[in-house]
Amino acid sequence: MGSGWWPDEVAHAGVEHLDPEYAAAFDRKSPTDWSETVESLSRLGAGPTSTVVDIGAGTGAFALAVQPYVGRVIAVDPSPAMVALMRSRGIEAVEGGFLTFEHLDGKVDLVHSRHALHHLPDFWKAVALDRVARMLEPGGALILADIVYSFAPSEAATAIEQWLERAPTNPAQGWTAAELVEHVRHEQSTFSWLLEPILVRAGFDITDRRYSENQIFAAYTCRLR
Numbered sequence: 001m002g003s004g005w006w007p008d009e010v011a012h013a014g015v016e017h018l019d020p021e022y023a024a025a026f027d028r029k030s031p032t033d034w035s036e037t038v039e040s041l042s043r044l045g046a047g048p049t050s051t052v053v054d055i056g057a058g059t060g061a062f063a064l065a066v067q068p069y070v071g072r073v074i075a076v077d078p079s080p081a082m083v084a085l086m087r088s089r090g091i092e093a094v095e096g097g098f099l100t101f102e103h104l105d106g107k108v109d110l111v112h113s114r115h116a117l118h119h120l121p122d123f124w125k126a127v128a129l130d131r132v133a134r135m136l137e138p139g140g141a142l143i144l145a146d147i148v149y150s151f152a153p154s155e156a157a158t159a160i161e162q163w164l165e166r167a168p169t170n171p172a173q174g175w176t177a178a179e180l181v182e183h184v185r186h187e188q189s190t191f192s193w194l195l196e197p198i199l200v201r202a203g204f205d206i207t208d209r210r211y212s213e214n215q216i217f218a219a220y221t222c223r224l225r
């Protein structure tokens, strides 16, 4: 995409994600048991002949977890540091993002993305989800999880302050209150009631939706109509 108005995804990827040291320490900061996601993949029909794309793949933890169960996993991330780390782990990793990745070998069966779409403002989220829909086979699936606020705007202060109060103090063990403040002030997490119509508009039916108890995280399973 050569147009001067198209965003530079690397410039908005978060400076920390471009830092090889941050990338190397990321899995300890964000340890994840992917077993539930792996199970949902097979419920969605993904199997040994399926192609799965993970967008905003980070260190490739999801790619490593699902690789044994599907035909091909392509892990996409705009950060050269993350891509280098993934390649060192034997993952098929591509430098790109929601707005730049092009899958040239036909359509894919499933797209996964966790904690990455919030790097884009809502206008670009809509463009990104339209691009995801075009990548997928008809009936293909999207598993999307992110920081998405399900509280009402009038409840923002209470919800955000409770989230900050429960944050760890050691940055090696999770996101500290100072890091969460940065997220709330400068990143593009949106409300569930804004994101969900964008998913529907892109052509998806939301077949499963989960909000965390603190109303800060949302996870969606979607089918392309």
Ligand SMILES: C[S@@+](CC[C@H](N)C(=O)[O-])C[C@H]1O[C@@H](n2cnc3c(N)ncnc32)[C@H](O)[C@@H]1O
Residues within 6 Å of the ligand: 009, 012, 013, 014, 017, 030, 055, 056, 057, 058, 059, 061, 076, 077, 078, 079, 082, 096, 097, 098, 099, 113, 114, 115, 116, 119, 120
């Ligand atoms: C918080 S990390 C999440 C990594 C991984 N998905 C996980 O859940 O562990 C966010 C990732 O999104 C990537 N990212 C930033 N902007 C992006 C964009 N426009 N498109 C795709 N990924 C992006 C960052 O480089 C970073 O690796």
